[in-house]
Amino acid sequence: AQSVSQHNHHVILSEAASLELGCNYSYGGTVNLFWYVQYPGQHLQLLLKYFSGDPLVKGIKGFEAEFIKSKFSFNLRKPSVQWSDTAEYFCAVNVGTAGNKLTFGGGTRVLVKP
Amino acid sequence: EAGVTQFPSHSVIEKGQTVTLRCDPISGHDNLYWYRRVMGKEIKFLLHFVKESKQDESGMPNNRFLAERTGGTYSTLKVQPAELEDSGVYFCASRRGGASYNEQFFGPGTRLTVL
Numbered sequence: 001a002q003s004v005s006q007h008n009h010h011v012i013l014s015e016a017a018s019l020e021l022g023c024n025y026s027y028g029g030t031v032n033l034f035w036y037v038q039y040p041g042q043h044l045q046l047l048l049k050y051f052s053g054d055p056l057v058k059g060i061k062g063f064e065a066e067f068i069k070s071k072f073s074f075n076l077r078k079p080s081v082q083w084s085d086t087a088e089y090f091c092a093v094n095v096g097t098a099g100n101k102l103t104f105g106g107g108t109r110v111l112v113k114p
Numbered sequence: 115e116a117g118v119t120q121f122p123s124h125s126v127i128e129k130g131q132t133v134t135l136r137c138d139p140i141s142g143h144d145n146l147y148w149y150r151r152v153m154g155k156e157i158k159f160l161l162h163f164v165k166e167s168k169q170d171e172s173g174m175p176n177n178r179f180l181a182e183r184t185g186g187t188y189s190t191l192k193v194q195p196a197e198l199e200d201s202g203v204y205f206c207a208s209r210r211g212g213a214s215y216n217e218q219f220f221g222p223g224t225r226l227t228v229l
Contacts, residue, residue, distance in 0.1 A: 004156075051214075
């Protein structure tokens with residue numbers, strides 16, 4: 001069975017700082033990779049996803065993620081964060097042959113100080 | 115397009131009582147998923163419907179949990195009798211058919227507290 005680990009549980013940074021959230025997964029086959037975000041009081045929404053092609057994927061709100069197959073990683077980055085990026089971020093994977101259920105990491109709470 | 119809705123948003127019940135959670139997926143989405151997040155832990159898969167059929171219920175914790183999706187539209191998740199460890203946030207998600215990388219759209223969740 002696949003598993004996902006996110007390296008940081010909490011991150012605190014100031015506006016304009018750069019953000020990188022680590023995500024590693026364990027699964028030997030082909031996976032689809034996702035980053036979801038949950039802003040305070042809102043539902044989970046998709047930031048970006050990777051399923052094939054260019055390993056550097058761009059998502060909404062200036063986020064991007066890089067899939068490094070050799071490292072089983074899918075790290076999320078944003079060059080300059082804003083206060084509105086305060087949220088909880090979740091990395092997730094699914095395997096196409098397994099009904100597409102998502103396996104999530106534990107989440108990273110990001111607090112951006114104004 | 116209306117999103118995934120869940121009802122109620124919060125539920126507080128006592129141990130031994132019964133609670134039923136409801137999820138209305140996005141219209142036309144054949145795939146419906148239930149997930150749960152226990153406080154401090156990761157979001158975990160419970161089960162997956164394709165239309166009215168249970169495709170995968172490998173994540174259901176035990177037989178106190180019963181999910182249904184009659185007619186392939188909305189779904190209910192009943193917990194009977196509830197135990198303290200059932201407390202958490204229950205998320206529903208829906209996805210249209212097709213490629214495995216198609217996005218799952220999540221509802222706002224139901225926060226269940228069992229006292």
